[in-house]
Amino acid sequence: MPDARIVPTDRPPAEPARLVDDFTPALIDVGAHHLCPGCGEPVAMRLAMEALAELELVRRAIVVFGIGCYTAFSNNLDVEVLQALHGRAPSVATGVKRMRPDTTVLTIQGDGDMVSEGLQEVLHAAARGEAVTCVMLNNGVFGETGGHMTATTVVGQRTKTSLDGRDPELHGRPILLASLLAQVDGTAYVARGAVNNAGNVARTKKMLLRALDVQQQKVGLSFVEILTMCPTGWFVETESAPQYLDEKLAEVHRPGILKDVLA
Amino acid sequence: MSGGAAVGVTISRAPAAQSGRKLMTGSEALARSMIAAGCRFFAGYPMTPFTEVLEHMARLLPASGGVCMNAESEIEAVGMAWGAAATGALAATGSTGQGLSLMQESLAEITLARLPLVVLNMARGQGDYFQATRGGGHGDYRHVVLAPKDAAEAVELVGLAFELTTRWRNPVVVMGDYYLAHTSRTVEIPPPRAPSVPAWALDGSSGGSGAAKLVSFLGSYKQRDDVGYNLADHYRACAAETKAMVAGVTPLAETHHVDDAEVIAVAFGTPARFVLAAVRELRAEGARVGLVRPITLFPFPSAALAAAASGAKVVAVYENNQGQMVDDVRLSLLGAVPVEFIGGLSLDDSGFGIGPELEVGEVRRRIEALLGRGTSGA
Numbered sequence: 001m002p003d004a005r006i007v008p009t010d011r012p013p014a015e016p017a018r019l020v021d022d023f024t025p026a027l028i029d030v031g032a033h034h035l036c037p038g039c040g041e042p043v044a045m046r047l048a049m050e051a052l053a054e055l056e057l058v059r060r061a062i063v064v065f066g067i068g069c070y071t072a073f074s075n076n077l078d079v080e081v082l083q084a085l086h087g088r089a090p091s092v093a094t095g096v097k098r099m100r101p102d103t104t105v106l107t108i109q110g111d112g113d114m115v116s117e118g119l120q121e122v123l124h125a126a127a128r129g130e131a132v133t134c135v136m137l138n139n140g141v142f143g144e145t146g147g148h149m150t151a152t153t154v155v156g157q158r159t160k161t162s163l164d165g166r167d168p169e170l171h172g173r174p175i176l177l178a179s180l181l182a183q184v185d186g187t188a189y190v191a192r193g194a195v196n197n198a199g200n201v202a203r204t205k206k207m208l209l210r211a212l213d214v215q216q217q218k219v220g221l222s223f224v225e226i227l228t229m230c231p232t233g234w235f236v237e238t239e240s241a242p243q244y245l246d247e248k249l250a251e252v253h254r255p256g257i258l259k260d261v262l263a
Numbered sequence: 264m265s266g267g268a269a270v271g272v273t274i275s276r277a278p279a280a281q282s283g284r285k286l287m288t289g290s291e292a293l294a295r296s297m298i299a300a301g302c303r304f305f306a307g308y309p310m311t312p313f314t315e316v317l318e319h320m321a322r323l324l325p326a327s328g329g330v331c332m333n334a335e336s337e338i339e340a341v342g343m344a345w346g347a348a349a350t351g352a353l354a355a356t357g358s359t360g361q362g363l364s365l366m367q368e369s370l371a372e373i374t375l376a377r378l379p380l381v382v383l384n385m386a387r388g389q390g391d392y393f394q395a396t397r398g399g400g401h402g403d404y405r406h407v408v409l410a411p412k413d414a415a416e417a418v419e420l421v422g423l424a425f426e427l428t429t430r431w432r433n434p435v436v437v438m439g440d441y442y443l444a445h446t447s448r449t450v451e452i453p454p455p456r457a458p459s460v461p462a463w464a465l466d467g468s469s470g471g472s473g474a475a476k477l478v479s480f481l482g483s484y485k486q487r488d489d490v491g492y493n494l495a496d497h498y499r500a501c502a503a504e505t506k507a508m509v510a511g512v513t514p515l516a517e518t519h520h521v522d523d524a525e526v527i528a529v530a531f532g533t534p535a536r537f538v539l540a541a542v543r544e545l546r547a548e549g550a551r552v553g554l555v556r557p558i559t560l561f562p563f564p565s566a567a568l569a570a571a572a573s574g575a576k577v578v579a580v581y582e583n584n585q586g587q588m589v590d591d592v593r594l595s596l597l598g599a600v601p602v603e604f605i606g607g608l609s610l611d612d613s614g615f616g617i618g619p620e621l622e623v624g625e626v627r628r629r630i631e632a633l634l635g636r637g638t639s640g641a
Contacts, residue, residue: 027471029487052470060467064346075477076486079470082349083479084342085372091339095346095354096465098330099304103467121342124335 025049027058027078034072038238040228040245041070043195044137044204047226048106051208052079057104064093066109066118069144070137073108087118090125093132104215105132112142115151115177122181122223129186129220133211136177136223139230140249147233151175154252158235174252178225182258188220190259194227194250196242207257214262227253283451289414289443292450293383294319296418297355300425301458302381303329304347304354306340311615312444313358313385327455337362341369348378349478351464353425357383357437360391367400370434374404375480375501379428381421382406384438388608388616389532392587395436396561403498405505407431407512408560410438410532414448420558422453429458431508438560441615442533509562516564517556520546521571524553526633528605529568529592530581531557534621538581541627550634560588565595572600577633581626582606583616605629 024031027049033042052061058079065074067086074081084092089107097105114122114136122134141159142148149159149166152174156165166174182190189211193204204226211222227249231241287295293316297305305324307317317333324331330347334340337358344356358366363384373380384395395408407427411417420437428435460466469476477483482497484490519539521527530538535556545552555571557564572578578600580589586604593602609621 029485058471061470062465062467071481074479075482075484075492078473078475080465080467080476081479082346082465083376083477083481084345085369085480088338088342088345088369091334091342092346092349094332094339095304095306095343095348096350097346098332098343099347099350099352100466120335121339124339 025053027053028073029076029078033076035069036232038229038231038241039069040139040195040226040230041137043201044135044226044228045070045073045108047195047201047205047208048108048135049077049079051205051212052104052106055209055212057212060102061104061106062096062100064089064096064105064107066107066113068110068113068137070108070110086113088121089113090118090121090130090132090134093134094125094128094130097130097132101131104212106212107132107134109134109136110143111136111138111140111152111177112150115175119151119175122177123184126181126184126221126223127186129188131215131218131220133215133222133224135208136225137228138177138225138249138253139228139233140174141230141233143230143233147230147235152177152253154248157248159233176253178223178253178258181223186220187223187259188217188261189214189222191223191257192225192227192253192255194245194255196227196229196245200255203255210260214260217262219261225253227255284449285452286447286449287414288315288445288447289417289439290315290445291319292414292418292448292452293421293437293439294323295452296421297381297425298323298327298329299453299455300422301353301456302355302425303327303352304344305329306332306334306343306356307358308334308337308340308362310359310362312387312439312441313362313383315444316357316383316385337365338369341366341373344380345369345373345378348373348380349465351460351466353379353381353429353458355381355383357385360384360386360394363391363394363399370406371398371400371402371404372480374406374434375402375497376478377432377501377504378478379432380434381424381428382434382436384436385444386438386440386616387614388440388610389534389583389587390585392560392582392584395438396563396591403502405509405561406434406436407508407562408436408438410558410560411443412533412535412556414443414446415450417443418450418452427512431504431511433504433508438532440533441617512559512562514562514564514567515558516567517558518567518571519554521553521555523551523574525551525576526553526579526630527572527575528552528554528579528581528630529557529588530554531560531588534581534583537621537623538626540623541630544623544627545630550631552630552634557588563591563595565591568592568595569599572596575600578602579605579630579633581629583609583621603633605633
């Protein structure tokens with residue numbers, strides 16, 4: 001029996017369908033990523049690359065990657081990349097920046113990478129006031145392993161290791177990293193954005209531009225946390241993930257500019 | 264252990280009369296020779312007897328245009344060195360065996376990222392032989408391991424370590440201990456070298472070129488080439504590089520009185536000096552004893568050892584541990600000569616490996632007990 005939703009047609013579309021490749025930033029080599037539909041990380045990655053390009057930093061940028069789903073981009077950029085271990089990007093970035101002070105150093109990590117495995121790395125890099133920009137893609141789960149609890153998972157959030165929702169009695173409470181880093185003397189800029197709607201995407205882009213600009217002034221570490229959708233790891237429908245982000249994650253990890261010493 | 268045509272190589276010594284010679288501790292000699300070799304980045308976390316080297320680097324490296332970081336832990340120290348190495352700077356880090364245990368995840372992956380790095384393993388005693396020579400961390404990799412007997416040789420081996428790590432893009436371990444760090448010798452620090460920056464080094468400038476550089480332990484392929492990361496390919500490529508390195512690094516050993524020796528002692532590092540003193544005493548009294556001192560612990564100088572021991576009745580292995588290198592000695596000799604372990608723990612309360620049992624008279628007694636015994640045990 002034919003599917004009633006399929007409208008038969010006897011002519012080609014008026015214009016060819018747009019492919020992801022058609023609107024991929026030039027610095028991302030291959031547009032067709034292998035991450036899940038509805039994932040927020042490619043959006044964040046696109047913003048980071050656009051920010052480097054707009055500030056004309058591409059020819060002196062080194063991006064240090066952590067380990068997570070976003071690592072799929074570490075060999076997919078026309079920007080120099082140094083791959084670090086899970087949790088270790090801030091110390092690796094420190095070595096890069098100390099030996100190449102004229103480069104722009106950007107780290108990309110997830111919440112499992114930066115807050116669970118490697119919290120002390122970013123805290124000490126911040127305390128030293130390293131002139132690097134650290135980006136944390138926060139979806140509150142270990143997406144790559146299939147949706148497990150991290151240090152930023154919000155209370156009540158269901159994961160494969162908190163099946164009835166994160167219970168403060170059993171699992172403790174989430175670490176609000178941007179809020180924590182804002183209190184460290186060595187940070188110059190701290191902001192938390194999101195990529196779940198057009199307005200948040202635009203605001204997050206501005207945060208990345210500002211963070212990279214602050215890095216050029218060498219006044220301390222700049223940090224942008226970006227809330228990203230993970231419908232697979234959240235066990236929600238793809239189209240409902242942006243709303244889930246607003247209602248769950250953003251209620252606890254509240255977007256905004258937390259610190260800007262040059263403002 | 265494979266390797267090139269191993270011979271008993273004696274490392275060339277600088278003439279004693281030269282004016283550049285100066286009395287200093289092994290820890291200072293390590294620091295000054297690293298800087299002379301071109302090391303411009305050093306990171307560490309204090310722990311005796313590595314602390315002493317870190318102190319000298321903190322004092323000396325900035326004046327040479329380098330950076331020394333007192334990291335928040337050994338894990339961050341090796342991470343910082345990783346980043347510095349990726350920019351093409353000659354970098355070094357290190358610790359004692361305990362701190363190196365913390366570093367192992369990174370050391371394993373730095374090897375798969377094919378980055379040069381010199382690692383000081385300032386051990387407490389000799390219980391970290393396996394950790395140093397067997398890789399220590401996860402994965403299928405090898406590090407060249409050099410074991411100086413004193414400060415003067417440490418200076419030469421540090422220079423060799425930076426040469427080898429640059430040539431093979433593979434970490435090289437220099438193994439020392441408390442005696443090396445704290446005893447003084449006159450040494451000559453070689454003239455400074457200014458290493459060139461390798462083509463793979465990151466400086467940001469290849470961005471936007473269509474061929475931006477990638478330094479990754481996951482592989483070097485880009486997705487634009489329709490390949491992406493392929494760990495099987497990458498691990499096979501790394502295995503081929505390791506094989507070439509193992510075949511290309513000349514195993515080094517020093518031999519004494521081996522030609523007619525009935526008992527051949529084998530020892531490495533600073534304890535080998537105690538063993539050599541015992542061997543010389545016995546020789547002076549007419550006993551047919553000799554010594555083989557492995558200088559490269561990996562690749563192990565198996566051929567040199569087998570050649571030296573071919574006429575011996577027994578090979579006696581001294582280590583300040585429960586017996587680790589003795590396995591490599593047995594693998595080198597493959598049962599051709601009986602092997603006895605005459606070492607053991609020599610510790611005091613500190614655990615630094617400086618106990619009273621490591622003493623020439625005691626080593627001599629253990630060798631003497633094997634003289635005239637013919638063949639027994641293996």
